[in-house]
Amino acid sequence: MYPGTWAAITPDRPALVMAGSGRTLTYAELDGRSLRLARHLRARGLGPGDVVALVSDNTPEAYEVYWACLRSGLYITAVNHHLSAEETSYIVHDCGARALVVSAATAELVGALDVDVPERLAFGGPVAAYDDYEAALAAAGDQPLADQPHGDDFLYSSGTTGRPKGVKVSLPRMQVDEPGYVYVRIFGTLYGFDRDTVYLSPAPVYHAAPLRFGGVVHATGGTLVMMERFDAEAALRAIEQHRVTHTQMVPTMFVRLLKLPEEVRTAYDVSSLRCVIHAAAPCPVQVKRRMIDWLGPIVHEYYASTEANGATMIDSETWLAHPGSVGRALLGVVHVCGPDGGELGAGEVGTIWFERDEVPFAYHNDPAKTASAQHPEHPTWTTVGDLGYVDDEGFLFLTDRKAFMIISGGVNIYPQEVEDLFSLHPAVADIAVIGVPDEEMGERVVAFVQPAPGAEPGAALAAELTAYARERIAHFKVPGEILFRDGLPRTPTGKMVKGRLREEYAGG
Known part of the structure; x- marks a missing residue:
C-alpha cells in the first residue's frame, strides 16, 4: 500500500x-x-x-x-x-x-x-x-x-x-x-x-x-506529525495537541524529557500514547526504567541498523524482567563471536552477527568493506561492528561499538557503561568517553563533559564526578581525565561523533 x-x-x-x-x-x-x-x-x-x-x-x-x-x-x-x-x-x-x-x-x-x-x-x-x-x-x-x-x-x-x-x-x-x-x-x-x-x-x-x-x-x-526540530516540551505539546498514539525517540530525547522540571513534564496530557518506540543508540537502564514508570508499559525497543541486516525487539514487561536487554531476534538469527570467529557462550562479550538466508546489503563502491562485514566461515552472517552478549535465554545485551572499546592494561573497557552512569546526573548535560594512547597502559580513559545549566565546570566538578563514578563502577573504568566543553558533537539522531573528540585530543 x-x-x-x-x-x-x-x-x-x-x-x-x-x-x-x-x-x-x-x-x-x-x-x-x-x-x-x-x-x-x-x-x-x-x-x-x-x-x-x-x-x-x-x-x-x-x-x-x-x-x-x-x-x-x-x-x-x-x-x-x-x-x-x-x-x-x-x-x-x-x-x-x-x-x-x-x-x-x-x-x-x-x-x-x-x-x-x-x-x-x-x-x-x-x-x-x-x-x-x-x-x-x-x-x-x-x-x-x-x-x-x-x-x-x-x-x-x-x-x-x-x-x-x-x-x-x-x-x-x-x-x-x-x-x-x-x-x-x-x-x-x-x-x-x-x-x-x-x-x-x-x-x-x-x-x-x-x-x-x-x-x-x-x-x-x-x-x-513531524517536528521541525526536537524540543522536549514542544514534543509533549504536540502529543497533547494532536492526540499522538505512537512516537519514536532516541535515548538522548528521553533524557531531555526526564530533565524537564516536574511541573512542566506533568502539565501535558500524554494519555493518548499507545506505543513509545526507541532505537538508534543504547538506552541507560535507569533512563528506561523512569520512562516506563512515567508512561506505563508502552515503551518498546528494537535494535537494528541502516544496513537492516537483522533486528531484535523487546517490550516493557519483558524488559523489566531482563533490564538492559534489547530483546530477542525479530529478523535473522543472533550469534556472538570472538576475535577468531568462534561462537561464544552465554554471557561472553563478542561481535554481534545476524544470520540471514542471504547477505541483505552491500556497501556501495566498497566490496572490501562489504566482505569485512561477512563472517569468515559463514558468509550469510553479517555484522555492523557492535559488541554484546546473549544470556542463557537468548536475550541480547549491547556493550558498545567495537571501534569505541578501550583496552587499558589488557582489560576491555566499554565507554557506554561509563556514559550511562552519568546520563541522569544533575550536573551533566552530556558526556562522551574515549580512549587515548598511554605509554604504560596502552590506552587510558578520558571523559568529555558538557555541564548542565547552573553547573560550574572546573576542578571541583571533576572531583565530584570522579568520586561519583568510583562509588559505582570499578576504579579502572573511572575516567582519569575529565575535560569540560560547551557542547559535544552528536548527530541530530543522538549518536556521538567520537572521531572529532579523538582529533581534538590528539591536537592538544
Whole structure:
C-alpha cells in the first residue's frame, strides 16, 4: 500500500502535519504531488535503479520526494544537511545521483557543492542553479502511471567511526501498491500501525528510522506529525495537541524529557500514547526504567541498523524482567563471536552477527568493506561492528561499538557503561568517553563533559564526578581525565561523533 491507496478512500485525511507551523498535506495532495514529481523524473530519463538525492530540512516536500521515488522504482538517498559541503558532495557523487532535490533552507550548503548532477530542483524558494520544484510539478501532468515499480531507500551511515558508507539493497520485486514491503510488514505489524495511528516524528527525516517509519505511517493510512526540530516540551505539546498514539525517540530525547522540571513534564496530557518506540543508540537502564514508570508499559525497543541486516525487539514487561536487554531476534538469527570467529557462550562479550538466508546489503563502491562485514566461515552472517552478549535465554545485551572499546592494561573497557552512569546526573548535560594512547597502559580513559545549566565546570566538578563514578563502577573504568566543553558533537539522531573528540585530543 502507498498514499494512492488512501487518497482513493480518505482523500482529505491529513497524511502529514508539521508540529510547529501546522502546515498540512492531505493524502490527496501527497498522492497527487508525488505522482507529478514521478512523472517529471521519468520524463527526464530516470528509470528503475536510478538514484535521487535529497538535501532537506524537515518539511512536507521531503515525503513527496520519498513517495515519488518509491512509486517509480528509484532509490532515494536522503543526505544529512548538517554535513559540510565536501561531505555532502562526496555522498551525492558516490551514490551516483541523477537528480538532486533540495530545500531552500539548505541553500547555503548546496550552493557550495561540487557535484555534476543533470537534474536539479529546489523547493521552498529559489536556489541558484536549481530549477523551480513547483513549476516542474505543474508542467508534469497528473495522468496515472501504468507501471509503478517499488523503489527503496539507499542511505549512508552516520559516519561516526569513519567516512559514511552507502548501504544499498536490491529493489523489491513488486509494485508500490502491493502489500509486503519489508518495513511495513515487520514494524507496521509489530507496533500496530493503522488508519487510526497518529505518529510523532521528532527526528531528522534524513535518518533511516524517521524516514522509514514515516513511510510505514503513509503505507498504513495514518497521520504523520513531524517536528521541525526536537524540543522536549514542544514534543509533549504536540502529543497533547494532536492526540499522538505512537512516537519514536532516541535515548538522548528521553533524557531531555526526564530533565524537564516536574511541573512542566506533568502539565501535558500524554494519555493518548499507545506505543513509545526507541532505537538508534543504547538506552541507560535507569533512563528506561523512569520512562516506563512515567508512561506505563508502552515503551518498546528494537535494535537494528541502516544496513537492516537483522533486528531484535523487546517490550516493557519483558524488559523489566531482563533490564538492559534489547530483546530477542525479530529478523535473522543472533550469534556472538570472538576475535577468531568462534561462537561464544552465554554471557561472553563478542561481535554481534545476524544470520540471514542471504547477505541483505552491500556497501556501495566498497566490496572490501562489504566482505569485512561477512563472517569468515559463514558468509550469510553479517555484522555492523557492535559488541554484546546473549544470556542463557537468548536475550541480547549491547556493550558498545567495537571501534569505541578501550583496552587499558589488557582489560576491555566499554565507554557506554561509563556514559550511562552519568546520563541522569544533575550536573551533566552530556558526556562522551574515549580512549587515548598511554605509554604504560596502552590506552587510558578520558571523559568529555558538557555541564548542565547552573553547573560550574572546573576542578571541583571533576572531583565530584570522579568520586561519583568510583562509588559505582570499578576504579579502572573511572575516567582519569575529565575535560569540560560547551557542547559535544552528536548527530541530530543522538549518536556521538567520537572521531572529532579523538582529533581534538590528539591536537592538544
